[in-house]
Amino acid sequence: MIDALVYDGAGVESYDDLGAARAAAGTTWVHVGEATSGEIDAVADTFDLHPLAIDDVRNNVRAKAEEFSAYTFALVKTARLTRGETTFEEEIDDEPVGVFVGEDWLVTVATGSAESIARVQEAVRRGDERLLERGPDFTAYRVLDVIVDDYFEVLDRLERQIEAIEDEVVDSPDADLLGEINSVRRELLSFRKVVWPVREALAVLSRGDLKHVREGTEKYYRDVYDHLVQLVDLLETYRDLVVGTRDIYLNALSQSTNEVMKVLTVVATIFIPLTFVVGVYGMNFADSAYNMPELTWEFGYPAVLLGMAGVAVVMVFYFRRQSYI
The missing domain is CATH 3.30.460.20 (CorA soluble domain-like)
Known part of the structure; x- marks a missing residue:
């Protein structure tokens, strides 16, 4: 135009x-x-x-x-x-x-x-x-x-x-x-x-x-x-x-990824000793003088559970004090 x-x-x-x-x-x-x-x-x-x-x-x-x-x-x-x-x-x-x-x-x-x-x-x-x-x-x-x-x-x-x-x-x-x-x-x-x-x-x-x-x-x-x-x-x-x-x-x-990894690391760290305890008490060999006495103890199972819970509580308290979680 x-x-x-x-x-x-x-x-x-x-x-x-x-x-x-x-x-x-x-x-x-x-x-x-x-x-x-x-x-x-x-x-x-x-x-x-x-x-x-x-x-x-x-x-x-x-x-x-x-x-x-x-x-x-x-x-x-x-x-x-x-x-x-x-x-x-x-x-x-x-x-x-x-x-x-x-x-x-x-x-x-x-x-x-x-x-x-x-x-x-x-x-x-x-x-x-x-x-x-x-x-x-x-x-x-x-x-x-x-x-x-x-x-x-x-x-x-x-x-x-x-x-x-x-x-x-x-x-x-x-x-x-x-x-x-x-x-x-x-x-x-x-x-x-x-x-x-x-x-x-x-x-x-x-x-x-x-x-x-x-x-x-x-x-x-x-x-x-x-x-x-x-x-x-x-x-x-x-x-x-x-x-x-x-x-x-x-x-x-990156910060968000680091936060996720930190939480996962804390969770994994808490379960490491619990997994160790479970692994140890999973070796329930029978008919030996070296068997763990707790295997025949009436309160062995609840005692182990309470011990594991105590370890978890102590670790959570520690991580909170250190501002990890």
């Missing part, structure tokens, strides 16, 4: 014809959402976009920023978490967005829906004065800004997942929790692969030596760059939290 807008301080007009929109006075913004190959080729022909830049958008390569003679090209990526928010099985879904900033025109090409760009288009249609009067480089900044703002929403959802996992580690560390921890860790790594190159691209746009980014607009690009620096720092912090949570889980699991 191709959406062409031409605007200046006087107002906004929509165009169906790309050539007419390109030739109209004012700032021309052409956005191609969920772009087909034919639509991308039509826009590329109208604005003379370099084939390599178009291929970068089609092939979803690493985010980047480059300067051409007639325009500045930036490839960034939208990001969102797919699947339900209540599951830990979510994945980072990224889609490329090509931003071409010319002298008096702007072209944005998205292979997906890029819903965030629609919010900027709506602001233009409503007559946002800052967008209507400041040219294509400022509109490009707003597009990049809303894309980066969406990154924070993704990060907030990841933070909620980490908090839920931390609560589970403390309350009920079960066998499935390790899979949840590893899933969130993979999401953080995937998100970092999206954010880090976009930060590098914004660094190029904000450095102050690009012909199509005016001096007054550079500070806005630097603001977006600062947001990305903050995002990268938060990602590193959250990744450390996940690693720490995994260590806590493994320690808790």
Whole structure:
């Protein structure tokens, strides 16, 4: 779907014809959402976009920023978490967005829906004065800004997942929790692969030596760059939290195993002397001068049982005093 807008301080007009929109006075913004190959080729022909830049958008390569003679090209990526928010099985879904900033025109090409760009288009249609009067480089900044703002929403959802996992580690560390921890860790790594190159691209746009980014607009690009620096720092912090949570889980699991082994060891230790007594009195040889006299004693059996019970009680008391149980 191709959406062409031409605007200046006087107002906004929509165009169906790309050539007419390109030739109209004012700032021309052409956005191609969920772009087909034919639509991308039509826009590329109208604005003379370099084939390599178009291929970068089609092939979803690493985010980047480059300067051409007639325009500045930036490839960034939208990001969102797919699947339900209540599951830990979510994945980072990224889609490329090509931003071409010319002298008096702007072209944005998205292979997906890029819903965030629609919010900027709506602001233009409503007559946002800052967008209507400041040219294509400022509109490009707003597009990049809303894309980066969406990154924070993704990060907030990841933070909620980490908090839920931390609560589970403390309350009920079960066998499935390790899979949840590893899933969130993979999401953080995937998100970092999206954010880090976009930060590098914004660094190029904000450095102050690009012909199509005016001096007054550079500070806005630097603001977006600062947001990305903050995002990268938060990602590193959250990744450390996940690693720490995994260590806590493994320690808790090890501690639980140690507690079970300690109980089993205490039980086995209590039964060792009892088993020895039973084994000794099980050797009931008959017709010998060396037979145990207790075998013919009337109270031998209850006496042995009482002795064994006494040994068990003494050992339990000792283990409790030593805090083994």
